[in-house]
Amino acid sequence: MVEERLAEAASVLKRLPEPRRQGYFNLWPEILHSFADKVGHEPKPMRVIPSPAAISRMEETLNWTVGLDPIDGKIVWLRAYGERWKTICWTVGLQRSAAHEHWLYALCVIAWRLNRRSVPKFRSRRYVIEMVKRACGDEAEPQINALSVHCPYDTNGAIGGQPCPLPKPNPNVSKYAPRRP
Incomplete structure (x- = not known):
């Protein structure tokens, strides 16, 4: 659900109306175009303004990336x-x-924080990702209460009815990729 909520927040941000500067206005009368003027023009896309509930969820989601590394947040x-x-890598x-x-790693950190757990500071990214995978697959773990994304790593699909916060693994990415020095 972390990934879905971030995508929803980005969609809501795109659909919000543009902010207007106060103090600037137009005194010219609005021009009425005839049919002949409009022939051959592309129609303007209709903007659907998001609902207040979607805006509230977006505002909540914006705070999730506050403590992340700037590169992780940007990604x-x-x-x-x-x-x-390809564009992200460039x-x-x-x-x-x-x-x-x-x-x-960023999605794991967000999910871990949403579940009110502390992320180990002096551990590698891979360790944190594996830690979240283990937490999703371990049935003795107490119930996780924030997210609803199905864990691709556990066999039961959830811990105590609560799914894993990790996204599905990408088959194009090698698990044994070399690290940058």
């Missing part, structure tokens, strides 16, 4: 906006596998 938001991995200057690991 998360670019992915939420639907950018391709933007942040990482290889595809490294960018995917940063993205996965």
Whole structure:
């Protein structure tokens, strides 16, 4: 659900109306175009303004990336906006596998914090990702109460009825990718 909520927040941000500067206005009368003037023009796309509930969820979601590393936050938001991995890699200057690991780590950190758990500071990204995988697959673990994304790593689909916060694994990314020095 972390990934879905971030994508929804990005969609809501795109649909919000543009802010207007106060003090600037137009005194010219509005021009009425005839049919002949409109022939051959592309119609303006209709903007659907998001509902107040969607805006509230977006505002809540915006706070999730506050404590992340700037590169991780940038990757998360670019992915939420639907950018391709190639564009993300060019933007942040990482290889595809490294960018995917940063993205996965950021989603794990967000999910871990939403469940009111502390993320170990002096551990590697891979350790944190594996820790969240183990937490999703361990049935003795207490119930996780925040997210509803199905865990691709456990066999039962959930811990005590609560699904795993990790996204589905990408088959294009090697688990044994070399690390950058």
